[in-house]
Amino acid sequence: MNERPATWSPHSAHWGAFSARWDGTTLDVTPYEHDPAPSPILENFTNALRHKARILRPMVRKTWLEGKARGTRDFEPDFVERSWDEVTSLLAAELARVRNEYGGGAVFGGSYGWSSAGRLHHAQSQVHRFLNMAFGGYVRSVNTYSAGASAVILPHVMGGYENHSRRNVTWDQIVEHTDNVLAFGGMALKNTAVASGGLSRHIERDAMTRAARRGTKFFCISPLRDDLPDEANATWLPIKVGTDVALMLALAHTLLFEDLWDKAFVAGYCEGFGPFQLYLLGRDDGTPKDAAWAAGITGMSAAAIVDLARRIARGRTLIAVSHSLQRAQYGEQPVWMGAVLAAMLGQIGLPGGGYNYALGSLGHTGRRVNAVPIPTLPQGKNEVRDFIPVARISDMLLNPGQPFDYNGQSLRYADIKLVYWAGGNPFHHHQDINRLRRAFNMPQTVVVHESAWTPTAKFADIVLPATMTLERDDIGACATDPRLIAMRKVADPIGEARDDFDIFADLSRKLGVEEAFTEGRNSRQWLAHLYEPTRRALAEGGWDAPDFEEFWQRGELILPSDPDDGGSLRAFRDDPDRNRLPTPSGRIEIYSKTIATFGYSDCPPHPAFLPSTEPASQRHPLTLIANQPSTRLHSQLDFGAYSQSKKIRQREAVRLNPVDAGRRGIKDGDIVRLFNDRGACLAAAIVSDDVMAGVIQLSTGAWYDPEPGGEPEPMCVHGNPNMLTRDIGTSRLAQGCCGQVTVVECEKFPGNLPPVRAFDPPIPL
Ligand SMILES: Nc1nc2c(c(=O)[nH]1)N[C@H]1C(S)=C(S)[C@@H](COP(=O)(O)OP(=O)(O)OC[C@H]3O[C@@H](n4cnc5c(=O)[nH]c(N)nc54)[C@H](O)[C@@H]3O)O[C@H]1N2
Ligand SMILES: Nc1nc2c(c(=O)[nH]1)N[C@H]1C(S)=C(S)[C@@H](COP(=O)(O)OP(=O)(O)OC[C@H]3O[C@@H](n4cnc5c(=O)[nH]c(N)nc54)[C@H](O)[C@@H]3O)O[C@H]1N2
Numbered sequence: 104m105n106e107r108p109a110t111w112s113p114h115s116a117h118w119g120a121f122s123a124r125w126d127g128t129t130l131d132v133t134p135y136e137h138d139p140a141p142s143p144i145l146e147n148f149t150n151a152l153r154h155k156a157r158i159l160r161p162m163v164r165k166t167w168l169e170g171k172a173r174g175t176r177d178f179e180p181d182f183v184e185r186s187w188d189e190v191t192s193l194l195a196a197e198l199a200r201v202r203n204e205y206g207g208g209a210v211f212g213g214s215y216g217w218s219s220a221g222r223l224h225h226a227q228s229q230v231h232r233f234l235n236m237a238f239g240g241y242v243r244s245v246n247t248y249s250a251g252a253s254a255v256i257l258p259h260v261m262g263g264y265e266n267h268s269r270r271n272v273t274w275d276q277i278v279e280h281t282d283n284v285l286a287f288g289g290m291a292l293k294n295t296a297v298a299s300g301g302l303s304r305h306i307e308r309d310a311m312t313r314a315a316r317r318g319t320k321f322f323c324i325s326p327l328r329d330d331l332p333d334e335a336n337a338t339w340l341p342i343k344v345g346t347d348v349a350l351m352l353a354l355a356h357t358l359l360f361e362d363l364w365d366k367a368f369v370a371g372y373c374e375g376f377g378p379f380q381l382y383l384l385g386r387d388d389g390t391p392k393d394a395a396w397a398a399g400i401t402g403m404s405a406a407a408i409v410d411l412a413r414r415i416a417r418g419r420t421l422i423a424v425s426h427s428l429q430r431a432q433y434g435e436q437p438v439w440m441g442a443v444l445a446a447m448l449g450q451i452g453l454p455g456g457g458y459n460y461a462l463g464s465l466g467h468t469g470r471r472v473n474a475v476p477i478p479t480l481p482q483g484k485n486e487v488r489d490f491i492p493v494a495r496i497s498d499m500l501l502n503p504g505q506p507f508d509y510n511g512q513s514l515r516y517a518d519i520k521l522v523y524w525a526g527g528n529p530f531h532h533h534q535d536i537n538r539l540r541r542a543f544n545m546p547q548t549v550v551v552h553e554s555a556w557t558p559t560a561k562f563a564d565i566v567l568p569a570t571m572t573l574e575r576d577d578i579g580a581c582a583t584d585p586r587l588i589a590m591r592k593v594a595d596p597i598g599e600a601r602d603d604f605d606i607f608a609d610l611s612r613k614l615g616v617e618e619a620f621t622e623g624r625n626s627r628q629w630l631a632h633l634y635e636p637t638r639r640a641l642a643e644g645g646w647d648a649p650d651f652e653e654f655w656q657r658g659e660l661i662l663p664s665d666p667d668d669g670g671s672l673r674a675f676r677d678d679p680d681r682n683r684l685p686t687p688s689g690r691i692e693i694y695s696k697t698i699a700t701f702g703y704s705d706c707p708p709h710p711a712f713l714p715s716t717e718p719a720s721q722r723h724p725l726t727l728i729a730n731q732p733s734t735r736l737h738s739q740l741d742f743g744a745y746s747q748s749k750k751i752r753q754r755e756a757v758r759l760n761p762v763d764a765g766r767r768g769i770k771d772g773d774i775v776r777l778f779n780d781r782g783a784c785l786a787a788a789i790v791s792d793d794v795m796a797g798v799i800q801l802s803t804g805a806w807y808d809p810e811p812g813g814e815p816e817p818m819c820v821h822g823n824p825n826m827l828t829r830d831i832g833t834s835r836l837a838q839g840c841c842g843q844v845t846v847v848e849c850e851k852f853p854g855n856l857p858p859v860r861a862f863d864p865p866i867p868l
């Protein structure tokens with residue numbers, strides 16, 4: 104193969120900007136020179152390009168060719184190789200059949216996933232665009248796994264979620280102004296290492312160091328001590344999982360009782376405090392939500408809660424609620440109650456104070472927003488009306504035609520015949536994988552574009568090998584990072600891998616919609632085309648606006664940023680009548696009349712504490728935290744050098760408290776089996792008192808690796824926590840994902856240790 108000479112090429116990933124150099128056997132990676140704290144996740148690239156897990160050639164499931172795939176898909180090797188010409192003809196014919204027999208309403212192209220950082224070769228955008236052109240639309244998904252509940256609740260109570268999470272309090276404001284940061288769910292540096300589209304400077308470690316040095320007091324409210332870094336010098340307030348709303352209510356109750364709340368702010372900027380106050384005081388249910396009440400629920404002492412309430416009433420206080428709290432049953436509530444608590448403190452809209460949903464959950468937050476648009480691939484028009492809240496995928500596939508509730512609407516699940524996935528890994532990201540297996544056996548056809556043999560690819564009927572980001576040119580950009588990056592190709596594609604764009608261009612030609620899909624451009628011409636709106640906005644603003652060729656030669660362009668102005672909450676504070684919030688009342692809704700009309704018992708019209716319907720029990724006494732991994736992004740490059748360096752005996756590490764380990768005779772390095780009524784997985788134990796007693800933590804992303812012969816519900820021998828998680832919606836309001844927490848038991852694994860085969864490619868028949 105003709106590799107390029109070993110020159111350094113600028114490139115970018117969701118976990119940071121870098122340069123890379125490939126000489127045909129070795130890949131060197133250096134982080135962007137101005138990045139003060141590059142992520143070690145970059146190291147996952149070093150062994151990835153030619154890894155055995157890469158997909159080399161198109162493959163087709165033999166039973167699918169025989170018309171027998173539905174109901175029989177499993178992970179036993181059942182693939183035959185096909186040439187590109189054969190496979191695209193086969194797939195085009197299948198797409199045409201489905202289009203003619205059923206139309207786009209039978210195609211699920213919701214196809215969730217992060218794919219790669221480049222804005223043109225963003226697989227999810229490519230597949231959506233293709234399906235719009237080829238079918239006139241497809242059944243889509245709305246919202247994200249990240250923020251399923253907040254994306255629906257926030258517009259009812261405060262306004263657009265992206266707006267309030269991204270354009271609000273910045274790290275600069277915190278360094279300068281903030282006295283107290285209440286970080287519900289923490290602000291782990293591993294999480295801010297990541298921003299979709301990429302980020303060139305990891306600023307959080309430095310900001311927390313400087314803030315702490317000036318006197319900002321950080322509170323890490325979390326079951327894990329290391330959800331805030333040492334640099335923040337935080338006070339750890341361990342809290343029972345799923346009880347944050349009780350703590351917030353008790354803080355609110357103390358503020359009310361001790362007259363420490365900002366009545367003028369609540370009166371002037373909020374709607375519906377009255378009914379909420381009745382609940383807070385227990386006038387409607389006989390239970391005052393005071394510190395003594397919350398102590399019994401949260402595991403914190405009543406005195407500590409009262410102290411905390413007094414403390415946050417003094418000085419500039421920021422309430423931050425992480426994404427994790429709302430990836431759980433009733434996840435709408437902590438997001439809403441965090442806003443209400445901040446409203447009672449009266450600092451919403453002040454520099455460094457108030458409420459910033461998701462600050463510290465990702466590297467998008469706490470930064471300035473670019474003053475010009477970044478390149479985005481237009482996706483065309485979707486004429487199909489059916490959709491699902493993204494995490495209802497198994498429900499839809501298993502229950503065609505059945506009704507479901509969502510945000511005040513009564514909807515029905517579409518009857519899906521064909522599933523088309525590109526740029527995501529549902530067998531990583533979705534809850535209750537045993538159930539997902541049954542769901543993925545419902546459609547007639549499953550098509551997957553992947554750069555590696557993920558479990559999703561192994562479960563598909565038609566598998567098309569996609570290039571990975573290092574194998575193509577692209578533009579890296581994120582609306583909250585000033586650096587536009589000419590992502591230059593580093594290496595030639597492996598095997599017969601092709602860009603998603605080229606695959607879709609071929610399919611479009613065979614389906615007679617090539618002109619609509621490509622608009623006559625090749626990918627280089629598309630890059631120039633996508634760059635143009637950015638260039639134009641730069642020129643109009645009088646900024647440096649090089650043409651595409653010059654940008655490409657320079658390798659980067661620094662974009663101007665909007666001022667650090669506190670966004671729409673500051674504007675609202677300054678003038679609530681002229682700058683109304685986009686809620687029905689134009690104010691912060693402590694009580695929502697709209698939600699009241701829905702009549703959902705699982706999402707009442709004001710924030711409330713609702714305990715999980717699956718609490719820890721004698722059979723499943725441990726609460727599992729299935730949080731984001733520190734060694735990779737989700738499941739991406741789990742075979743990469745850094746991710747692999749942290750595995751123990753090839754398994755994902757699971758952390759538990761010495762008390763829980765001792766009771767079960769578990770020692771550091773032991774292989775353990777985690778299980779509940781839904782499934783089981785193996786993992787390797789790390790005993791640590793950074794984990795609260797009663798909690799066990801297994802991050803996501805180890806590729807599902809079913810034990811051979813363990814059918815129909817084999818355990819995962821590698822450590823995927825989604826064997827255990829619950830596949831329910833947060834509530835009828837948002838139907839968000841509940842993957843963050845579940846209950847399990849754990850034991851030392853007694854049997855012979857099965858090998859990990861997760862990264863072995865299937866051998867074609
Ligand atoms: N239990 C539990 N589950 C969770 C979560 C949790 O907290 N707990 N978190 C959830 C959250 S917040 C998220 S965002 C999801 C993430 O879930 P996903 O976004 O599905 O996870 P990724 O591993 O990023 O999947 C991206 C896939 O795209 C592939 N890919 C990369 N580049 C390309 C490309 O150019 N072309 C093609 N065709 N493919 C490409 C990668 O190989 C990878 O398999 O997981 C969710 N799941
Ligand atoms: N390195 C790395 N960073 C990432 C990602 C990744 O895959 N890898 N994924 C990115 C994505 S897509 C997203 S959406 C964000 C997600 O951002 P988050 O959802 O905020 O991240 P998590 O790590 O899942 O959870 C953060 C912490 O919340 C705590 N927690 C869980 N349940 C509770 C609870 O009930 N109460 C309290 N107080 N704390 C709780 C857990 O201890 C956990 O460590 O992360 C992003 N950052």
Ligand SMILES: [Mo]
Pocket residue numbers: 247248249250
């Ligand atoms: Mo996410």
